[in-house]
Every structure is written in structure tokens, then in C-alpha cells.
Amino acid sequence: MGLEKSEAILLRSVAWSETSLVVTLFTRTHGKVSAVAKGARRLKSPFENALDLLAKSQIVFIEKLNDTLDILTEAKLVRRFKGGQHSLLSLYAAYYLAELTHVLTENHQPMEEHFDVLDASFVKLDEMEDPAKVVLRFEMEFLRALGHLPTFELCAGCGNSVESGRNRSYLFGIDAGGVLCDSCLAGQRYVLRLREETITFLRMVASDGDGLVDSVGSYRDLSPTTRGEVRFAMEKFITHLADRRLRLMDFLEELKR
Ligand SMILES: [Zn+2]
Known part of the structure; x- marks a missing residue:
């Protein structure tokens, strides 16, 4: 004491x-x-x-x-x-x-x-x-500090690089903690299908370790669909990690538009 x-x-x-x-x-x-x-x-x-x-x-x-x-x-x-x-x-x-x-x-x-x-x-x-930028940058840096930053480039199962698949989309394993290749998909229970633009953007934000300043600059240039999908993916991942949906997520629906 x-x-x-x-x-x-x-x-x-x-x-x-x-x-x-x-x-x-x-x-x-x-x-x-x-x-x-x-x-x-x-x-x-x-x-x-x-x-x-x-x-x-x-x-x-x-x-x-x-x-x-x-x-x-x-x-x-x-x-x-x-x-x-x-x-x-x-x-x-x-x-x-x-x-x-x-x-x-x-x-x-x-x-x-x-x-x-x-x-x-x-x-x-x-x-x-822009609150959308501040929130995303914060989430990425926090997840990195906690050792839970998802992988957006390499397969969360085997570590090989992952190409976009059917309809230019990626499979993102919430349980696995990142994108998945076809061979690692088996047995995964909680998987989102995300568009290529979404993964490319998240990959760019996550890889910029030095404050993530410039990479989020283009946030407003994203299509509304991609902005919505970025929030959707981050919410699902954080909800899984925290084992519950955060109360304030309901107040940030505007960030999805
Ligand atoms: Zn794999």
C-alpha cells in the first residue's frame, strides 16, 4: 500500500x-x-x-x-x-x-x-x-497493444498470403482473428464475407504503425458500403473479443453511413 x-x-x-x-x-x-x-x-x-x-x-x-x-x-x-x-x-x-x-x-x-x-x-x-477516423485509428492501436490485431494480409490459420476469392471478396474469421484461405476455412464457425475494398482499406490502416495518420485520411473517399462494412467488421470482432456488445456501439450507427 x-x-x-x-x-x-x-x-x-x-x-x-x-x-x-x-x-x-x-x-x-x-x-x-x-x-x-x-x-x-x-x-x-x-x-x-x-x-x-x-x-x-x-x-x-x-x-x-x-x-x-x-x-x-x-x-x-x-x-x-x-x-x-x-x-x-x-x-x-x-x-x-x-x-x-x-x-x-x-x-x-x-x-x-x-x-x-x-x-x-x-x-x-x-x-x-472526423470521429470515424479517430475511432478506427484508436481501435487498431488498442488491438495491436493488446496483441489482438487481426491479420488482413496473411491467413490467420496457416500464415500464407490470401488472395480475394469469389466475387472479389475475402473470408474473415472472427474466431480465427483474420482473413482465411480456402484450406483453413474448414471448421471455422464464425466467418464474415467482406468485400475486397474493405479488406484493402483495413490492411492499409493496420499496417501503418506510425500513428496511422495518413492512411485514414482517405476514409471519406470510401464508398458508403465500404464504410459500413469497416464498422460492421470492427464491431463484430470487438464484440467477440469483449464477449459482449458494447453499449456505446448503438450510438455510433451514424459512422456506418
Ligand atoms: Zn490458411
Whole structure:
């Protein structure tokens, strides 16, 4: 048990008692942290507005090493999330990134790079960057960091390169974690058929490791069908990985059009 300091982003908060909250933060140094914030629901909260959802703050907390909640002792606001003032879609996108982070990470497992990706994504949404681009870039970088980035070039079964098949389409195994060649198709239970344009685009985005900036630039040039299929594939894959559909996915239907 020790006093820890970190930058943190507030993923969610729920009432704990009449005066306290339980907050879930993603920290730079300790990954996800769940902590009691005593007095946070009082009119004169010691945390002021540092515990607004999606806000970035500098925190001090007491880390408990068993299963009990940590204790938040200080939080100073660094940046509020303002993207929602301009666009509801940007706000939903930010909530989705927070939910994705919450669902796919464990407490006290540091993922410093993921903190930076989350932080940078919120800044981009604040600056009115296209939410479709920000979401896809985030998903790819997060899946890569978790070691679950799907393969779009080589067969997820045997590792050989895969050519498009019937009607210029590819078979994408959700269970297998990527495109499949004909010989590896047998026994696969959960397979999507995706168009060549979709796979070519996803392959380009996934292969650009350096921030994925330019490759997503052409997002708006894609046909609506392909944009829809890109979202469809990412949703199916992430739902399978998380073992449940994320709540915020229902609020991002607009990204499919
Ligand atoms: Zn194969």
C-alpha cells in the first residue's frame, strides 16, 4: 500500500454513498484504477471539477494490493473534454473509447502507450477531427497493444498470403482473428464475407504503425458500403473479443453511413 501519483483520464463514475463516488480512471503509470473518492458528491467537493467524465487530471491515490478499491486522495483538473459541445457524435465516440478501454483492460496493468493514445484521441475529438477516423485509428492501436490485431494480409490459420476469392471478396474469421484461405476455412464457425475494398482499406490502416495518420485520411473517399462494412467488421470482432456488445456501439450507427 503506497501513495501513487499519475496523470489519469476518468472513464466512469458511480455513486458509492450519499457523499462518495467510485471512479474508474485510466492512469499513465498503473493502467486502470478503481478508487473511492470520498466527499466527491458533496457540494464543496475536494476534487472540484476534476472528476467530470472524460476529464484528464493529475491524481494522487492509495494503491491497495488486494481486491479492495483504491482510495483517491487528490485530483487536479488538467483538461476537460469539450468535443461534446460541438458534436454529439464526437461525445459518443469519446464515451465509446472510454468504454472500450474499461472493458478490455484489467486493474493495475500499466499500458503507458495506451494512455497516450487515449489522451491524443480525446484531443483530436476536441479539435473536431472526423470521429470515424479517430475511432478506427484508436481501435487498431488498442488491438495491436493488446496483441489482438487481426491479420488482413496473411491467413490467420496457416500464415500464407490470401488472395480475394469469389466475387472479389475475402473470408474473415472472427474466431480465427483474420482473413482465411480456402484450406483453413474448414471448421471455422464464425466467418464474415467482406468485400475486397474493405479488406484493402483495413490492411492499409493496420499496417501503418506510425500513428496511422495518413492512411485514414482517405476514409471519406470510401464508398458508403465500404464504410459500413469497416464498422460492421470492427464491431463484430470487438464484440467477440469483449464477449459482449458494447453499449456505446448503438450510438455510433451514424459512422456506418
Ligand atoms: Zn490458411
